[in-house]
Amino acid sequence: MARDLRVAGDDGVVTLVEDELGAVHRLRLYNLPSQNQKPLNLDDILPPGCVLAIKEPYCEAASEDMSGIRVDHPSDWMYLSEVHALFPEIWKHQFDDPSVSPSESLKNEGNAFFKAHKYRQSVLKYTEALRFERSPSLGATLLLNRAQAYLLLGDYPLAVNDVQKYLTEIASNPDHAKSQDEKALFRGAKAFYALRKYQDAHDLLERLTKEFPQNKDARQELTKVKTRLEEEKWGRYDWFALSAEARKPVPKNDVADYVGSIKRDGSGVWVATRDVKAGELLLVSKALDVLFAAEVEGNEKALVYDATRALLGESEGWTLTRKIASKLSEVPSQVDDVQSLSGCLDVYQDSEEGSSEKVVMIDDRTIIDINVIDAVREAFATPFPAIHPLITGASSVFSGVGLWPASARPHLPHACTPNTSRSFLGDVLILRACRDLKSGEGLTVSHVHPALPLEERRAELVRPGTRLGACECAFCAIEEKEGNEMRARRVELVQRVKTLSDKAPAERLRTDAARDDSAGPSNDSVKEIARSVEGLCDTLESTYSQREHPAHVQPRFALLEPLSYLFACYLYLGPTHTEDAMRANARYFAALGFEFEYTDVGAGAGGGDVVVRRHGYYHPLIVKTLVQQSSVCWQLGKKRTADAWRRIAENSMEIVAGHRRLFKEAFGKVYASLNWEL
Template structure:
């Protein structure tokens, strides 16, 4: 049936009475908005992608609902309709609309922010849909589907493009004087219906003469404050500056503009606005306090000094956003000889130093894995719609081969063009998974294990992948911390691991190709590619045997049978022999990490400290740290003993285990050296200096 109706005008649509009756039954049965769970999101399927409209409504041919064809995107055309029912709110807002000819249909609007009036379009409002997509929703069930939020417009009742017949019944609203619109806005504000308040204040402004600056300033101030509460920082800043009259009371306008700039993390502009506010009113309440707060952000941008412990104390799953600025001065973005753009060192950076610390451009408070991706997608769409200035930072990010018009982000008919499929393509390739804090997440028995949010860090997104990178990332709330894991020279490109790497080379490369469209040519991948394929296969087979045995003894630190230890030791020796010396001389041996870690823990459980030290060194070697080549354990981070090494919490654990065993064996100097190395490594893992007791090694 579906194929037969595609491209045709349906002849079996529901009648007006039937459509309204069915719709009303859904409205009555929908959950109470106040008690319902978080509103679901319609996440796009890229194989169903279609471009957002980039044309003005005035450039489109207006057609009646009766000409809509099934599964067609009506390019070059538009419709103007009036809502004739209250909305049903699910993943979007579904309502019933009619046109000037009396035709009726369903309209579904998705991806609009809760701060938009169109996320809950009231009955009787007049809408325009640009280049509508008419969707077959089921047997004899059709609807106009709006995925791109910029494809639907809420029209002012006085807009001359509205057909005369649709104006009937709204004459009273059209004739309402500015004072009544202002009063209606105030009433909506008191009821915390902020989108309606903004609409009413906008209508009031349309009726106030341009030369009545005082009246306009009063309404602009109200709309400014409301937009600020909605997080519409672009609009709030514009209104605040437009509300100035030249009087000393303008300090309020500058103060509001400063708060909007702060919300956009534009701290230099915020400082300038606050200084103007202080000039107008040096004793204005809260201005000096906000000025000091702004100066603290500017110091962070310049110096990169943070109170990471206080940050951790302040973040919760309900409020992940840290009040801090990004420090990026150690780095610069340049064209990479590898591919695309990359991040390069602007100066020499020593191992352990902060490379950069970046505040997320977009990150929702959502740590449930099943919802995190959808929450980030929804935030991206809605924030770029609510704050068009974000387009200049988000849209240049890599979006795969998704076709662009070049007009995404531009303002058309008063709203920014937002292509939801482009944003989903960008999200897929640029988002990071983040725990509430890496420090807490690396603790044994962490309750946050597996609880990851998703965020976009624009600067960090430019860093290319390397399986043996020279930086390591960690997180505190929405702050991305990058530290050098070995010395980096000025002008050198810096790398990160996109994901924890797999020991199987083929599986590793397939993951990179599928998710990011590249084949990794890092020293580890290019080196392992030279290894005999039969040996690759055999190594994976032996590792599988070790893991199977390990699963029988999941806590090797507890006493395990000697026979199990001997078996794993034998298999580990076989694995060592399968690594060609000429290939793996300076490379990690990934398939040996699990067996040697398991053996270390098993011997620690037996309190065999000589074996613990021996296997700790093997673990370090298998991570790529050549400890036998250096005179001092600290040299592994600054010298040439770790050019292709991997830093993980397991590395830190091995160093700490070695330190504890050396101490029991009376080798105090070595114990202190390994302890210092463990503390240094733990800083890489967590992002800042921490007491090693947190990793809970007895």
């Protein structure tokens, strides 16, 4: 039994407890489900007089005055009510006055605690009252009151249990008071919604709005649930709302997950269930939980020693681990996803904890092992930008780290030249096909940018403690065969381009209304630099074998920066070099493995159409280069060709940033300057 002496620390709660024999112990509870609430509400965690059961085995250390008990795992302790078989007889209430209803008295005590926002104590009182109650009317009130308290505590599965018990045992009686059905249906729908069981929430709200049409809150909730079902079934999202939320310091999107024409095969890897076109939406997944930079700014950083795996980790890592544990306590159905990932960890290879089987339920609670969660977090958590750097005003710095079990490497393997592209909007991950897929084809994504040196990619992919190996794709095999000498040669050529660009930095090569010829470099000097850079680009390109290793197999990442600078030079030189600028961009596309088909038949002065014949690697800057190509064509009067490039740019924006509707937000000003209405 907890005493009225509690201290909340940064990582847990310390209190004094008394056992049924009267001995006093110092109890330390760590990684609490509500640990991330600031400030902690101790009355919701350890209200004075509450009775706890600590599961064996537990850590106990004796001192001179008393023993100390430590509990690390959220599921290793539980509250006991008087109806539980483990509740000590000597602590049970005794009601000697037969004229007073024990249930009525306990209900009133529970109501008083509820009004004082002491929901845990109210739950205990309602539970005790149900032990004595035989009146269906009072029993219904107690169940619904307890369901509401569970809702406010975040114990959503228990709230659902109470509502379902009411609906099956009480509401099925034709003589019951139907006025309470309204509360039951609404509270059940709220609990199902929090558990992300939107169809169940929809069914209760449909019944509620039909039987109680005057309930405005129910109609509003039904509208919200229908939106979630549209997202879940068809992938129809409000992309502008997602973008707006992503700009907040700590974005929290309220959306459903979507799984498109894909499924997991026997090994857990996502595969296409039919032929898929490039750009098609395959997966939208809300993070299990995330930690944003704004949540740790100003906090002192500390190192925490993890004795289980003999590793040091920053306190931010443990903060995210506790957040994930808290979320799993609220939505236990997601524990399976985390548990399955632990099968890829060396530390749990020979233990039951690393099993990919369904997780164990004990005392109607899902087992949550904080060490398993932390190991999974360290191996598979992903740093991410809350919004793509292409979007106006967005930062290119990773603004958070989160865990998306559905897109972790065991389910979505790495490839340096992948067939899908992932992007983020706040805490939502978006996965789209970046080339056409065949039915049954396995999905891959770049977990590490392939432009990094081979050694860095492999070091990042082979994370300590996991059984996930380095990438062995054709791109990696080619680079390994080429050796360090060839890579050093390319680095040296790129550095020579950078040295040349110092004479006329790209930011001074203005072509807009703000251009100042007196302050910018002379055309003659830029022309000379452009000739030298083009020669270096030719030399760089010659270091690759187009016949043996075409660009869609081995993208020429070393060429991208020089070609971008070359385009800027030619554009600066004016209309006489516009065609040269377009050729520089065409080489940029080819370096990434893209192939286009140009149609001039019947095009006239407006130019011809352009269509993608082969998709290449969707580098983040591919959209900007496509926009440049379309704007140059527009200025040349080739408006049909310009519009074709714009459509390709929009499609590419959808692949690399999540959705085409973000295109106008990112590049609207460019087209507005051309008097081109999107």
